[in-house]
Each structure stands twice: as C-alpha cells, then as structure tokens.
Amino acid sequence: MRHDVALEAILFYKAVPVSKRQLLELLMIEEAVLEATITALSKRLTGSALALTQTDTTIALTTNATVAPLIEEFRKDELKGDIGPAGAETLAIIAYRGPISKAAIDRIRGVNSATIIRNLMVRGLIERNGGTTAGTYHLTVACYAELGITTRQELPHFSSVMNALEQFDTETNTTAT
DSSP: OOOHHHHHHHHHHHHHHEHHHHHHHHHHHOOEEEEEEHHHHHHHHHHHHEEEOOOSSSSEEEEOOOGGHHHHHHHHHHHHSSSSSHHHHHHHHHHHSSEEHHHHHHHHHHHOHHHHHHHHHHHTTTEEEESSTTTTEEEEEHHHHHHHHHSSGSSSSSSHHHHHHHHHHHHHHHHHH
C-alpha cells in the first residue's frame, strides 16, 4: 500500500490530530519518508474538500477552508434538532461515569457511539481530555449550566445511581472471572 494512502486512511479513521511519532511507528517509516508522504498527500488533496493541517508534532485530516461556509450551515442544522434518545443516553453515561473513554461508552451502549459523541461535542455539551481518541470524555461547564447544576453530585439520584453502577460493576467482574 502506498504510504500516502495509508496516512490518509489513518487520519480519516482517527478523526483527531495524530502525533507524527505515532505515525512513524504505525507506518514503519523514517522521518524523511513521513515528510515526503505528507507532502504527497497534501498535493493530492489540493482542490478537494479535505486538507492536511499540521503542527510541529501532529497532523490531522481537516475540512478545506474553501468549504467552511457549507460545513458551518450543515453544523447549524445539526444543532437545531433534539439530541434524541441515543444522545441523551450517551450524555447520561458520560455524566454519571465520566471521565470515560469512547470504548467504555461503546461497551455500555453496545454500539459504536462515534457519531453521537461528535454531535455532543459540536453542541458543546462534552469535551475530550487527552486530545486523542484514547482520551476520556466529560461534561463541559456549559453543560453543567444547562442542566442547572454546579457539580456532578447534584445530578438526579446521584448517590443511588452510583451505588447501583458500583454493584453492577462488581457483579459483572465477578461473573466474568
């Protein structure tokens, strides 16, 4: 597989900035080859809806600035609607269990939560710690304000929910071993 295609696939899959160090390891190439690969992919993306955005240490696949007005309109439309049952479920998981990884959210819900998580992030209800897909998610200050609370402990039935979750975790871990 060509290095530029592999790089594009990784950046598309991750959907967040990826460290150049990690890319060197994943692609099993040297730094000079990575720089040439970045240049080749950047040239190939010229005139498309996508662009490469990079810092000294990271690189990401992003939306080209020329389509920003279209994307902004699309984003506004997304924000008009209700978050829906899946969004509410995911938000509750993050509220009570956060900070929590995407993998843990997916395991609890039993489905891939990437789209729901992105939607909640776009709305400013949650944010990611760690800056990578391996990071954890938690409620934003704006979400706390929207819910009318100042701490997690003010969530409805916080103590009883946390006790039930602890008991569930204990039972699940006991039966799994």
